[in-house]
Amino acid sequence: MPATVGGKALIDLRNISKHYGEGQTRVDALADVTASIYPGEVVGLLGPSGSGKTTLLNVIGCVIEPSGGWMMLDGEIVYDARWLRADLRRLRLEKIGCFRRPISSPSSTARRTSRR
Numbered sequence: 001m002p003a004t005v006g007g008k009a010l011i012d013l014r015n016i017s018k019h020y021g022e023g024q025t026r027v028d029a030l031a032d033v034t035a036s037i038y039p040g041e042v043v044g045l046l047g048p049s050g051s052g053k054t055t056l057l058n059v060i061g062c063v064i065e066p067s068g069g070w071m072m073l074d075g076e077i078v079y080d081a082r083w084l085r086a087d088l089r090r091l092r093l094e095k096i097g098c099f100r101r102p103i104s105s106p107s108s109t110a111r112r113t114s115r116r
């Protein structure tokens, strides 16, 4: 564990599952994913196509709703068998933010930022 890593988990997942569809067309994309990611940690997600990487990132990003489990982001339980926040856009703004923020600056134009 790197020296910068420590303290409370920034992302805490317990038994997160996600299936798409029902019945014969049901796909279990995530089954019982339990993981903790700490501040300062750099994590790679490896797996073959279709193994659930995008689904997991979308769940962590509060973009898609899990089918079950528990998730804490930055000290707040945001999902416990259901979303615990009504306003998911605000939740994303507060907990996930904008990936571009570190590379944009007040002097950047939208065109310049989108080229990066």
Ligand SMILES: Nc1ncnc2c1ncn2[C@@H]1O[C@H](COP(=O)(O)OP(=O)(O)O)[C@@H](O)[C@H]1O
Residues within 6 Å of the ligand: 020, 021, 027, 028, 029, 047, 048, 049, 050, 051, 052, 053, 054, 055, 056
């Ligand atoms: N919107 C969707 N509807 C139905 N099945 C989906 C959907 N998105 C992904 N899947 C299925 O869920 C599984 C995991 O997909 P995905 O998370 O995209 O994996 P990866 O990013 O690792 O390639 C795959 O079997 C995929 O076909």
Ligand SMILES: [Mg+2]
Residues within 6 Å of the ligand: 053, 054, 055
């Ligand atoms: Mg993918």
